[in-house]
Amino acid sequence: MGKFKNHIDAADISKYREDSADFVVVGTGAGGGIAGWVLTEMGYEVIWVEAGPYMTAEDFRDDVYTSMLNLAKDAGATSMMGRAIVTYLQGSCVGGSPLINSAIVWRTPEEVVDEWAEKFGTGNVINNRTLEYAFEKIEKLLNIHPIEEEILGGNNLLFKEACEKMGYESRVIRRNTRGCHGSNRCVQGCPFKAKLSPDVTFVPWSLEKGARVYSNCRVVKIISKNRKATGVEVVFKERGKENYRPVKGRIYARRGVILAAGAIDTPHLIRKSRLQGDSKAVGKFFMAHPGVGIGGIFDREINISLGPSQGYESPHFRKGHHFKMETIGLPIELLSARTPGFGREFMKRIENYNYVAVWDSYVKSEAHGQVMSTIFGPVPKYEPTKRDTEILIFAIKKMAEMMFEVGAKVVFPGIYGIPEEITKDQLNLIDEAEPDPRNLLLYASHLFGGARMGVDPRISVVDLNFKVHGVENLFVTDASVFPTNLGVNPQHTVMAVSMIGAERIGESAR
Ligand SMILES: Cc1cc2nc3c(=O)[nH]c(=O)nc-3n(C[C@H](O)[C@H](O)[C@H](O)COP(=O)(O)OP(=O)(O)OC[C@H]3O[C@@H](n4cnc5c(N)ncnc54)[C@H](O)[C@@H]3O)c2cc1C
Ligand code: SF4
DSSP: OOSSTTEEEGGGOOSOEEEEEEEEEEOOSHHHHHHHHHHHHTTOOEEEEOSSOOOOTTTOOSSHHHHHHHHBGGGGOEEOBSSSOEEEOOBOSTTHHHHHSOOBOOOOOHHHHHHHHHHHOOTTTSSHHHHHHHHHHHHHHTTEEEOOGGGOHHHHHHHHHHHHHHTOOOEEOEEEBSSOOOBSOGGGOOTTSOBOOGGGTHHHHHHHTTOEEEESEEEEEEEESSSBEEEEEEEEOOTTOTTSSOEEEEEEEEEEEEEOSHHHHHHHHHHHTTOOTTOSOTTEEEEEOOEEEEEEEESSOOOTTSBOSSOEEEOTTHHHHSEEEEEOOOOHHHHHHHSOOOHHHHHHHHHTGGGEEEEEEEEOOOOOEEEEEETTEEEEEOOOOHHHHHHHHHHHHHHHHHHHHTTEEEEEOOBTTSOSSBOGGGGGGGGGOOOOGGGBOEEEOOEEOSSOBOSOTTTOSBOTTSBBTTOBTEEEOSGGGOSSOOSSOOHHHHHHHHHHHHHHHHHHTO
16 A cells, blocks of 8 residues: 555555556655656656655654664665775655755756766766756756755854854755745755655656556666567566565666666666666766765854754865865764763763754765675765865865854864864864874765766766667666766756656657
């Protein structure tokens, strides 16, 4: 039994089953959600297949542990392979990563669009005109607007004040929300249905029009014949019987299989199904925006738990130094993971939760990694370069300066070799940090590449029609098609590019 009309919870399926539609879309996140909606609107029969559950506002929990178990890939205990530890997070639920994201919206920077056109030949399809059309449409549909000042809360307002004092360009964040209460629970799923992620927008809108969604249903292979995708092989996650005698099924696609399983799972599925076609680049050119966060303790209450999870940002260093600064209202469990120390010392710092502010920065990294396919599933291999690390250390210093400017007593720089806690007169110690990524507490939630778009199959996986080079009826519309990373928050670009892609796929299938 599903929760809605046309929702099928695969946990209730106990024997082999088959189904079919015009298009099968794998994944219901930023890319898959909008692609399925576009094709439904064009009159096609669409089935989404989603590995995670269909959770709604009533199911969301305040505690991060349960939320991650329910909503994140591998419960959020995920890290990339490499010398440095780069933890990452991805949604695994109907709604995908947007269900747990902070709803920050940025249009694609023009210089990125130009670089894609120049180096990868994508200009006829992805250009400032086609993107403008997609952005305008999405911005209306998802009520994208700047956060109302009255719900900003202490952490965001403090950041604003710091930027003003330092003379840094800053602004209130634009988000895809309606009726946000500033409850700082975005990562646990919005309990007020205020965040307009695909689970409350594109998916239910399409279900009403006849699309179907299988939740708790993992695609394990793309079925094909003579280099033409014909459907997907799935495993139903039987209720209470995870990893035990999996129940299998097949969902056939008359016109196409659209992969939108994210930058890690999409290339893995292509490779695992031996459908690389003419491409030599599956799983290669995997990219991220690795980030760092710093905490500061103040002598007045900040009340970090009030306000939107991320409410203020500074693009001041984006162009010259390739990093962007934001606030981040970590829930206490996540703040604990970021707070240094043990025992009494640790408890003393955590007792100051209401006096803590946390801000973060991520870099438009120059590093390229790869997604490897192992018997345990896909594993991303990735390591920021020395230049990326230098930028992140510089970003830590800038954020620390900002915190001291607005009255921090101490900050936690989070750099190995530097004291766990520093005061204003110790700021220069940060300059002594070794630019080795192993010295930083790195985190990434913006992931790209692995099935990138381009005209040359030696360096790309999909062509300008979003079709895997040399394979019929197999398409990709998610962050894995990005030829480069962006340097700004990606969900808007993912949705816009996927919208353009789905329209092209739908047109060519007529
Ligand atoms: C915690 C967090 C905060 C973020 N904050 C922001 C933000 O504020 N603003 C912003 O612009 N971006 C943000 N991002 C990034 C943004 O959400 C992603 O870039 C975007 O969602 C990527 O879209 P996607 O379609 O490629 O993948 P996803 O949205 O991750 O969707 C992939 C979907 O595919 C499903 N899937 C995977 N494998 C299979 C399989 N084998 N079978 C079936 N289904 C499968 C997954 O379960 C998932 O639902 C954030 C991300 C995270 C995790
Ligand atoms: S801050 Fe709270 S109310 Fe606003 S979108 Fe996030 S979870 Fe929803």
